Amino acid sequence: MAIPAAGPETVVQMTRTFAAAQEKVFQAWTQPENFFFSVRRTTERHSTRVVELDLRVGGKYRIEITSPEGQVHRLFGIYREVQPPERLVFTWSWEESPDFGETLVRVEFRRLGQSMFTEVVLTHELFPNQKARDDHNQGWNGCLDTLAEFLKESA
Numbered sequence: 044m045a046i047p048a049a050g051p052e053t054v055v056q057m058t059r060t061f062a063a064a065q066e067k068v069f070q071a072w073t074q075p076e077n078f079f080f081s082v083r084r085t086t087e088r089h090s091t092r093v094v095e096l097d098l099r100v101g102g103k104y105r106i107e108i109t110s111p112e113g114q115v116h117r118l119f120g121i122y123r124e125v126q127p128p129e130r131l132v133f134t135w136s137w138e139e140s141p142d143f144g145e146t147l148v149r150v151e152f153r154r155l156g157q158s159m160f161t162e163v164v165l166t167h168e169l170f171p172n173q174k175a176r177d178d179h180n181q182g183w184n185g186c187l188d189t190l191a192e193f194l195k196e197s198a
Contacts (some may be wrong), residue, residue: 055167055180059187063194067153068161069128
């Protein structure tokens with residue numbers, strides 16, 4: 044099966060800067076007890092529960108997201124790269140939508156100079172269409188907003 048070409052209609056890319064050390068931002072993504080969008084990070088719209096988080100190349104993760112209406116969405120993937128505290132690469136698949144296919148997420152954590160600021164560059168690619176890309180763009184923006192809140196509260 045051919046892999047679709049990554050073009051603007053199939054890629055989400057965003058950059059955010061956080062007032063926290065690179066290691067702390069990386070840990071917010073990778074430690075189950077601190078996972079920034081875990082169940083204790085419930086937003087008005089969704090709650091999220093980490094079911095599995097095996098942070099190693101070839102390790103799996105599984106997350107459940109519950110909508111305000113009670114609908115549960117399950118996603119899962121495999122870590123392809125784990126380079127603390129600089130980079131994560133993992134696959135992303137929706138359990139209830141196998142036809143959606145497998146997409147790829149790359150998260151880079153960049154220390155800005157000698158400061159306590161970290162730039163996060165998130166790239167999520169290989170979406171099957173523009174609507175899927177736009178939906179995930181909205182979701183990732185919400186996740187990064189939640190990450191900013193988490194880091195501020197835990198400062």
